[in-house]
Amino acid sequence: MIEIFIKAGHAHKQRDDAVVLPLLEGRKLTESGKALQEATGKALPSFLRKFDLSGSFGDSRMLYDVDGTFSQRVMLVGAGDEKKLTLHKLRVLGATVARKLNKGGARDVSLYLPELAVRGASMAEKVQALAEGVWLGLYTFNRYKSKKDDNTRELRSLTMMLPSGRNLDEAQDAVARARAIAEGTNFARDLANEPGNVCTPEYLGNQAASLSHKHLKVTVMDKKAIEEAGFTALLAVNQGSAKEPRFIVLDYQGGKKNDAPVALVGKGLTFDAGGISIKPAAQMDEMKFDMCGSASVLGIFKAAIEMDLPLNLLGVIPATENLLGSAAYKPGDIISSYKGINIEVLNTDAEGRIILSDALAYAAERKPAEIIDFATLTGACVIALGAHATGLMGTGEEIKQGLKVSGDYTYDRVWELPMYEEYQEQIKSEIADIKNTGGREGGAITAACFLSRFVDDIPWAHLDIAGTAWNMKGSEISAKGGTGAGVRLVIDYLLRKSA
Numbered sequence: 001m002i003e004i005f006i007k008a009g010h011a012h013k014q015r016d017d018a019v020v021l022p023l024l025e026g027r028k029l030t031e032s033g034k035a036l037q038e039a040t041g042k043a044l045p046s047f048l049r050k051f052d053l054s055g056s057f058g059d060s061r062m063l064y065d066v067d068g069t070f071s072q073r074v075m076l077v078g079a080g081d082e083k084k085l086t087l088h089k090l091r092v093l094g095a096t097v098a099r100k101l102n103k104g105g106a107r108d109v110s111l112y113l114p115e116l117a118v119r120g121a122s123m124a125e126k127v128q129a130l131a132e133g134v135w136l137g138l139y140t141f142n143r144y145k146s147k148k149d150d151n152t153r154e155l156r157s158l159t160m161m162l163p164s165g166r167n168l169d170e171a172q173d174a175v176a177r178a179r180a181i182a183e184g185t186n187f188a189r190d191l192a193n194e195p196g197n198v199c200t201p202e203y204l205g206n207q208a209a210s211l212s213h214k215h216l217k218v219t220v221m222d223k224k225a226i227e228e229a230g231f232t233a234l235l236a237v238n239q240g241s242a243k244e245p246r247f248i249v250l251d252y253q254g255g256k257k258n259d260a261p262v263a264l265v266g267k268g269l270t271f272d273a274g275g276i277s278i279k280p281a282a283q284m285d286e287m288k289f290d291m292c293g294s295a296s297v298l299g300i301f302k303a304a305i306e307m308d309l310p311l312n313l314l315g316v317i318p319a320t321e322n323l324l325g326s327a328a329y330k331p332g333d334i335i336s337s338y339k340g341i342n343i344e345v346l347n348t349d350a351e352g353r354i355i356l357s358d359a360l361a362y363a364a365e366r367k368p369a370e371i372i373d374f375a376t377l378t379g380a381c382v383i384a385l386g387a388h389a390t391g392l393m394g395t396g397e398e399i400k401q402g403l404k405v406s407g408d409y410t411y412d413r414v415w416e417l418p419m420y421e422e423y424q425e426q427i428k429s430e431i432a433d434i435k436n437t438g439g440r441e442g443g444a445i446t447a448a449c450f451l452s453r454f455v456d457d458i459p460w461a462h463l464d465i466a467g468t469a470w471n472m473k474g475s476e477i478s479a480k481g482g483t484g485a486g487v488r489l490v491i492d493y494l495l496r497k498s499a
């Protein structure tokens, strides 16, 4: 990741490859733009006229050799109507500007965007949003491109210019927070984007172990240890795979010794072919992303370590492939689970809830204060909410309320689906304790109903990230592929909890 510095100062005194100035709707300059305009003897307004820049949001123009400046370039970026600015719009501006600069020749640039006014937001919040945007927007996954882009003049450093020296310290902390969040998110994206032949259960275990730290203990159980522990539901799904499963446990001690942890559970299905209930061929490659729940959990732990989060966390990740083979589990099979609940398998493609049942039961047994799980669980959730909101369900009313607040604040958004008692009917089995499918109606909800049987009375929230965890078109702040959904959301939730 590039460097981001904080400074207070004036645009016309800056000796950089580029200075970036906001332009508001109606071609209005902000403070630093006006100062530059004076220092340059009104050179800037004539440029404005010449290039028909309107100031509409996201529009930008690079000006060269502006009289009176020491910088080679002045980049004007449209910020739209200042009254309509939000923290997320700053995040998007950060990403837009960084991506554009990265393609040009400027290496060290200064950014005069923190002076934009966002209703209700502090300087630190604005700086954090901008920095997140820069680091998230610049993310790419190109390790398998043997010929790298021959852009040798990529962006190297970016300095956020503050209107006064008063907020330097809090802005510095904000950049550190943004760095931890972006590193966690980009780590989750990397794990997501790795193909299924690389990102195997064993690989997930190694990646988890690589996070080990003085406050973090990582335990990776192999197949033998999983058999001994009795995670039989995970083993059933693993039967069709030639690769061993893993059961990963992370214990992070950032809080007081005896405080109950927040448990984070993530689906680590490294490739989901559907099993004997095989999926159609079209876009099946995307099922390498079926481990995005585990990627979010690992990303959150990475960020937590980096920012010294003052809370205890428990992470639990069941990892396996869901493939076909002569040993694979079959529709009609009845399997046992760690909790002792017998599951009738009616569709081997509803495997996520099966492996999560063992992980949730184990997490609940550890008596955490609350449980949050992350899973690319159902196609039904994609149909219900599309790509713009994660499905939120569960029994923990306070957790859900907190996640809604954090979702709106971070723009890593969630939307609640109901879990009325009546939905539980759909997973009643004739010959076992429960069945693993509840039919097409309310599919995201009946999947959550299944999970609910394994969390005892621990307050619990379930995040169905099937629609949000990856994006084949890319977005304003994410490259094509894994998005790292859930990392910003839950880090913010945990930060508020610890405050």
Ligand code: BES
Residues within 6 Å of the ligand: 272, 274, 290, 347, 349, 350, 351, 352, 376, 377, 378, 379, 380, 382, 436, 437, 438, 439, 443, 466, 467
């Ligand atoms: N990993 C899939 C869910 C999924 C599908 C995520 C498409 C993202 C995009 C999950 O394991 C699955 O296959 N679920 C089935 C459940 C059904 C058989 C009850 C589904 O949603 O179709």
Ligand code: MN
Residues within 6 Å of the ligand: 272, 274, 322, 348, 349, 350, 351, 352
């Ligand atoms: Mn499946």
Ligand code: ZN
Residues within 6 Å of the ligand: 269, 272, 290, 349, 351, 352, 376, 377
């Ligand atoms: Zn799956």
